Amino acid sequence: MEQILPHLDSVFSIDCVLFGFDGKELKILLIERNEEPFKDWWALPGNIVGADESLDQSASRILYELTGLRGIYMEQYYAFGDPGRHPQGRVITLAYYALIRLGGDKELRPISTYAKRANWLPITDLPKLAFDHQKIYDKGLEKIKRRIKHQPIAFELLPEKFTLTQLQHVYELILGKKLDKRNFRKKIVSFGVLKELDEKQKGVSYRAATLYRFDKRRYAKLFGKEISF
Numbered sequence: 001m002e003q004i005l006p007h008l009d010s011v012f013s014i015d016c017v018l019f020g021f022d023g024k025e026l027k028i029l030l031i032e033r034n035e036e037p038f039k040d041w042w043a044l045p046g047n048i049v050g051a052d053e054s055l056d057q058s059a060s061r062i063l064y065e066l067t068g069l070r071g072i073y074m075e076q077y078y079a080f081g082d083p084g085r086h087p088q089g090r091v092i093t094l095a096y097y098a099l100i101r102l103g104g105d106k107e108l109r110p111i112s113t114y115a116k117r118a119n120w121l122p123i124t125d126l127p128k129l130a131f132d133h134q135k136i137y138d139k140g141l142e143k144i145k146r147r148i149k150h151q152p153i154a155f156e157l158l159p160e161k162f163t164l165t166q167l168q169h170v171y172e173l174i175l176g177k178k179l180d181k182r183n184f185r186k187k188i189v190s191f192g193v194l195k196e197l198d199e200k201q202k203g204v205s206y207r208a209a210t211l212y213r214f215d216k217r218r219y220a221k222l223f224g225k226e227i228s229f
Helices: 055-067 133-147 164-175 181-190 216-221
Strands: 012-021 026-033 046-048 075-080 092-101 115-122 194-200 210-214
Touching: 012 055, 012 133, 026 055, 026 164, 046 055, 055 075, 055 092, 055 115, 075 133, 092 133, 133 164, 164 181, 164 210
Parallel strands: 012 092
Antiparallel strands: 012 026, 012 046, 026 115, 075 092, 194 210
């Protein structure tokens, strides 16, 4: 006689940690919740995984429904499962993160009424977050701090053509510390992954700086070389 196994129920959620750079500040994407628990609180875009969805499919759907953003590549980086993290019961959440260059083509417009609105807020002035989202955010920031030391993630936040000053600014914002200008430039150029262009900044009131481009092919040949600050 075939043994009938008990049905196992599990509740998983996805929380999306998106960092964006607007040329001046490093920001995090948050939503203002429109439902209990934590109604009217700021929170990371997140919700329950659908029964027939993969985790990646769920992450894309949730981000779209709560912010209107589509086509954003996100990576899973950690799981949070403390018993008391959700007031309605045991919910294990998988955190995804992404880095985005902010511009006019990424309008935020929640599709679901679950979120009142979505907004990019500076990481230097975060409000109190719902659930354990501060912990999830902190872990995400820790993740990109580690990655920027050995992978070229800074270039995901910059335009195709950029100055060394802009590049250094991104490193300083993520690492949370000032870097010596001379040492930074000497070290970053020595890696051989920047292509100096025969172009200067335009539309600036100060002395225009030389523009550079990240050489992806060159980096591929040197893959694994640590960029340490």
